[in-house]
Amino acid sequence: MEPKCSRLDMCVGLLIDTFCNFSGTDDDSSTLSKGELKTLLQKELPFTLDHATDKARLDEVFATLDGDKDGVINFEEFVSMVGAVAALCHEHFSEMRKQAECQMPAL
Numbered sequence: 001m002e003p004k005c006s007r008l009d010m011c012v013g014l015l016i017d018t019f020c021n022f023s024g025t026d027d028d029s030s031t032l033s034k035g036e037l038k039t040l041l042q043k044e045l046p047f048t049l050d051h052a053t054d055k056a057r058l059d060e061v062f063a064t065l066d067g068d069k070d071g072v073i074n075f076e077e078f079v080s081m082v083g084a085v086a087a088l089c090h091e092h093f094s095e096m097r098k099q100a101e102c103q104m105p106a107l
């Protein structure tokens with residue numbers, strides 16, 4: 001019997017699988033082109049990064065993610081984006097939780 005994967009193991013697998021699903025649509029399956037990134041954002045983060053697929057916003061997001069400025073997004077750059085999105089979501093939900101606690105009536 002194989003050991004059960006942890007939730008974090010599954011998250012890592014999903015990151016790799018997601019990257020590969022979108023990076024393989026052109027000649028270079030090891031990176032995301034701007035078009036591949038746009039499709040990935042539209043399909044995988046439609047609510048988190050809304051408007052990121054508008055031309056000007058996509059150019060801005062792409063330039064920010066492309067840390068080594070080689071014109072494509074490699075796996076490490078993709079993971080940095082996911083980490084930044086996760087940090088923003090964590091901050092947002094923490095703030096919502098604090099606000100909800102403040103609005104609870106005292107017993």
Ligand SMILES: [Ca+2]
Binds near residue numbers: 065067070072073074
């Ligand atoms: Ca790059």
